[in-house]
Amino acid sequence: MRVAEHLNRSLHLLMENDPSVHLLGEDVSDPYGGAFKITKGLSDRFGPRVMSTPLSEGGIVGVGAGLALAGDRAVVEIMFSDFATLAFDQLVNFAAKSTAMYGRRVDVPLIVRLPTGGRRGYGPTHSQSLQKHFIGVPGLSVYEMSPFHDAARLFTEIFASGTPAVFFEDKVLYTKPMLSGGDGLHTFEVRDGWAVIRAEQDTEDVLLAPGGLTDRALAALRDLLVEDEIACTLLVPARLHPLDVTPVADVLAAARRVHVAEDGTASGTWGAEVARLLHERLWGRLTAPITHISAPDSIIPTAAHLEARCTVQPADIRRAINT
Amino acid sequence: MIGAVRERTLTPVSEADLSRMLRIRHFEKALLRLFEQGRLNGTTHTCLGQEHVPVAVSALLRPKDHVFSNHRGHGHFLARYDEPHALLAEITGREGALCNGVGGSQHIYHERFLSTGVQGESLPVAVGVALRHRRTGDGIACAYIGDGTWGEGSVYEALNMAQLWGAPLLVVVEHNRIAQSTPTTAQLAGSIAGRCAGFGVLHHRVESVDVNVVRAELAPLVERVRADKRPAVFEVSVHRAGPHSKGDDTRTAAELAEAAAGDWYAHYARDFPAQVAALEEIERAFIDAAVENVLARPLSEWS
Numbered sequence: 001m002r003v004a005e006h007l008n009r010s011l012h013l014l015m016e017n018d019p020s021v022h023l024l025g026e027d028v029s030d031p032y033g034g035a036f037k038i039t040k041g042l043s044d045r046f047g048p049r050v051m052s053t054p055l056s057e058g059g060i061v062g063v064g065a066g067l068a069l070a071g072d073r074a075v076v077e078i079m080f081s082d083f084a085t086l087a088f089d090q091l092v093n094f095a096a097k098s099t100a101m102y103g104r105r106v107d108v109p110l111i112v113r114l115p116t117g118g119r120r121g122y123g124p125t126h127s128q129s130l131q132k133h134f135i136g137v138p139g140l141s142v143y144e145m146s147p148f149h150d151a152a153r154l155f156t157e158i159f160a161s162g163t164p165a166v167f168f169e170d171k172v173l174y175t176k177p178m179l180s181g182g183d184g185l186h187t188f189e190v191r192d193g194w195a196v197i198r199a200e201q202d203t204e205d206v207l208l209a210p211g212g213l214t215d216r217a218l219a220a221l222r223d224l225l226v227e228d229e230i231a232c233t234l235l236v237p238a239r240l241h242p243l244d245v246t247p248v249a250d251v252l253a254a255a256r257r258v259h260v261a262e263d264g265t266a267s268g269t270w271g272a273e274v275a276r277l278l279h280e281r282l283w284g285r286l287t288a289p290i291t292h293i294s295a296p297d298s299i300i301p302t303a304a305h306l307e308a309r310c311t312v313q314p315a316d317i318r319r320a321i322n323t
Numbered sequence: 324m325i326g327a328v329r330e331r332t333l334t335p336v337s338e339a340d341l342s343r344m345l346r347i348r349h350f351e352k353a354l355l356r357l358f359e360q361g362r363l364n365g366t367t368h369t370c371l372g373q374e375h376v377p378v379a380v381s382a383l384l385r386p387k388d389h390v391f392s393n394h395r396g397h398g399h400f401l402a403r404y405d406e407p408h409a410l411l412a413e414i415t416g417r418e419g420a421l422c423n424g425v426g427g428s429q430h431i432y433h434e435r436f437l438s439t440g441v442q443g444e445s446l447p448v449a450v451g452v453a454l455r456h457r458r459t460g461d462g463i464a465c466a467y468i469g470d471g472t473w474g475e476g477s478v479y480e481a482l483n484m485a486q487l488w489g490a491p492l493l494v495v496v497e498h499n500r501i502a503q504s505t506p507t508t509a510q511l512a513g514s515i516a517g518r519c520a521g522f523g524v525l526h527h528r529v530e531s532v533d534v535n536v537v538r539a540e541l542a543p544l545v546e547r548v549r550a551d552k553r554p555a556v557f558e559v560s561v562h563r564a565g566p567h568s569k570g571d572d573t574r575t576a577a578e579l580a581e582a583a584a585g586d587w588y589a590h591y592a593r594d595f596p597a598q599v600a601a602l603e604e605i606e607r608a609f610i611d612a613a614v615e616n617v618l619a620r621p622l623s624e625w626s
Binding site for chain 1 (some may be wrong): 374389418420421422423424425426429432433437439441444446448449450451452454455456476477480481483484487532623625
């Protein structure tokens with residue numbers, strides 16, 4: 001099953017199991033079912049609980065927060081994650097802050113889904129990976145879809161936490177199959193919010209990457225193993241922030257070289273935060289500083305040959321690890 | 324453009340309404356006094372001159388209705404919940420505070436009352452809450468905003484959605500003619516009525532400092548919001564008799580005199596001098612005692 005279909009089924013399951021769940025977004029209703037078809041069939045099945053909205057990203061995130069405060073649960077789809085900037089106030093100053101600023105815990109069960117990333121030729125304002133701008137906001141969780149994680153479980157976990165979340169979904173990943181078991185070279189294991197992908201136990205190289213990078217990370221891992229004879233373990237967290245590395249402590253304990261890859265642009269990044277966290281934990285055991293792989297400090301051009309230069313490629317990951 | 328408030332004779336006012344208006348007035352005056360004495364931290368925005376609006380509105384609200392307030396929200400709170408000790412404790416960070424002193428003056432969440440400090444931010448949230456009310460049929464959402472708030476895009480996103488989706492949302496606009504230091508004539512093109520008309524949203528404006536008149540003019544509108552499940556905007560012409568926050572008033576003497584003349588207090592003191600004097604003594608003493616009581620409490624705790 002492809003990731004897009006899995007997400008669609010997960011939303012069906014979520015709404016079927018919990019009548020308090022409402023979904024809002026631009027063009028999410030049938031027959032269109034959303035720009036990436038992730039919400040297909042939901043409005044036919046759940047009627048007024050699914051609402052196609054005006055082009056008002058800030059407004060609909062606010063409405064979602066209002067529903068959440070009043071006792072419902074809300075999933076808001078923003079058509080392209082680039083437009084999440086229009087909802088920054090509602091996310092940072094209202095939804096996230098409301099969990100704490102009234103002096104007591106206030107639950108805000110709100111998920112803002114964000115189709116994200118480049119490699120589809122959509123140009124500078126429809127291709128970005130803005131995860132880093134949401135890292136470190138008190139009261140806001142940052143998730144990213146991966147082909148290993150059950151989205152329905154993640155959605156349920158987010159709602160149960162009462163902490164609002166932005167949920168990034170790589171637009172190329174939509175077209176890829178969900179993964180389990182292994183690929184012939186590596187085994188895929190999912191544990192406590194992490195996917196562990198490895199060819200052997202206790203590798204000296206460990207790569208951490210969000211779910212959207214999985215296809216490129218796996219391609220790099222295969223080349224490293226087959227061509228360069230380097231076994232590298234890939235760790236994919238479902239929740240990017242706050243990041244809890246406890247479930248993969250054993251994998252990290254064996255590491256001598258750690259690499260972090262992400263699709264966001266260089267500087268002030270998620271990866272830098274991961275490196276800070278891991279340096280504290282692994283200092284003294286590593287034989288080199290943590291390597292960081294990201295897009296360059298650049299906008300994302302439209303033409304395919306230019307876009308390829310400004311997005312992370314498998315070769316970039318392989319080169320960083322095999323240096 | 325809203326002209327100066329001209330009031331010939333006020334209708335007789337109930338003791339309950341006048342007491343509450345005076346209670347809010349003295350609460351606000353006490354805050355400004357505490358600031359002058361250096362006994363309050365941060366900032367505050369008093370509603371001097373606007374106290375009668377929430378007193379008029381609150382009587383038309385039901386317990387299950389949600390109220391959304393803003394930076395200038397003490398009157399909105401005190402008109403709905405007669406809990407000045409808890410509000411003062413919140414503002415001064417003392418035991419018994421509404422939100423343990425974390426939210427302070429601008430960020431209060433108490434039962435079905437919620438305020439936020441960012442202009443216009445509450446309106447889309449209020450639409451979400453109103454949509455739930457529409458479904459459950461158990462109330463409406465009421466959001467207070469000012470004339471300055473109409474510069475925010477969120478207001479228009481919210482009005483559009485509310486009208487499209489039939490959200491029972493009452494927006495009360497306290498049009499005090501000034502946004503911090505900028506006259507509304509310099510920050511708002513066209514009119515609030517015209518903007519509402521563009522969305523097909525019901526709008527009604529009242530120019531009176533008479534609490535009974537304001538309430539009577541609002542009552543049918545609230546009924547339409549409840550019964551027809553639709554939004555409405557109620558615009559009340561008021562004067563901001565005090566500074567934006569504290570000691571930051573740059574208005575001319577003439578402008579200040581006009582604001583003072585448009586203050587409901589001046590009208591009530593003129594028309595009902597004995598009633599105002601009698602109740603004012605009670606409320607002043609009550610608030611003075613509340614201040615003494617709250618400031619003697621231990622600091623609030625937050626875990």
